[in-house]
Amino acid sequence: MNRNDQQAYDRGTSLFSPDGRIYQVEYAREAVKRGAPSVGIRTADGVVLGAQRRTSSSLMEAESIEKIHKLDSYLGAASSGHVADARQLVDDAREESQVNHLRYGEAIGVETLAKTLSDMIQESTQRGGTRPFGASLLIGGMDGEDDDAQPRLFQTDPSGAPHEWKAVAIGSNRGDIQEFLEDEWSSELALSDGVSLAVRALAVPDDEIEAADLSIVTVSAEGYYSVGSDEIDDILSEHVPDADDSE
Numbered sequence: 001m002n003r004n005d006q007q008a009y010d011r012g013t014s015l016f017s018p019d020g021r022i023y024q025v026e027y028a029r030e031a032v033k034r035g036a037p038s039v040g041i042r043t044a045d046g047v048v049l050g051a052q053r054r055t056s057s058s059l060m061e062a063e064s065i066e067k068i069h070k071l072d073s074y075l076g077a078a079s080s081g082h083v084a085d086a087r088q089l090v091d092d093a094r095e096e097s098q099v100n101h102l103r104y105g106e107a108i109g110v111e112t113l114a115k116t117l118s119d120m121i122q123e124s125t126q127r128g129g130t131r132p133f134g135a136s137l138l139i140g141g142m143d144g145e146d147d148d149a150q151p152r153l154f155q156t157d158p159s160g161a162p163h164e165w166k167a168v169a170i171g172s173n174r175g176d177i178q179e180f181l182e183d184e185w186s187s188e189l190a191l192s193d194g195v196s197l198a199v200r201a202l203a204v205p206d207d208e209i210e211a212a213d214l215s216i217v218t219v220s221a222e223g224y225y226s227v228g229s230d231e232i233d234d235i236l237s238e239h240v241p242d243a244d245d246s247e
Helices: 003-010 023-033 083-104 110-123 174-184 191-202 229-239
Strands: 038-042 046-052 068-072 075-081 135-143 150-155 167-170 214-220 223-226
Touching (some): 038 191, 046 068, 068 083, 068 135, 075 214, 083 135, 110 135
């Protein structure tokens, strides 16, 4: 394939290259890889979602960077990639959650929401005049009701393929963080242990990270809960010694 042929396949999302690739989808995945990292961890009691917030200036308020979003009372999402694309996906997810409440009188399932959202994402890869979403979401929450509720964790991909995970990282330095999660994750993790694991995982590529740079939430039978910066700071001080030296 010469350069002109390759450029032709670059111009549209509805064209396959001779080797079966859609270049615009691959570029969208690269946008996700360049984003600040996010992690999702499934524990015995619920799901932990964590994300790093990167500021472009010391004058920027870190809290204004939204990487973790509440979708419903028992549903949350963490994102990586283009923030604007992620916000649109979050809006779509919230709308689907409310439609399910109005139509069926109950909360939408985690798997159902992940697959519905993935269907929307996939449509952008086969229509002319659009581009793939340059963002990936980790969707975590409780499936079922009351004592039968089970924690579930899914990842959406710019191609429109959803995957269920026990623990997963997206964004920059994914390889190192994922390797750490594979070594440390256990099916017997309690929710508090999951919070600690999420903080330590996000500190893997940067041991000088501060609590203000991290956003952590839990989703369990008790609902959606944001972990305070003091608790995050305590975990960093205990498990990441260099974090104290950076102050």
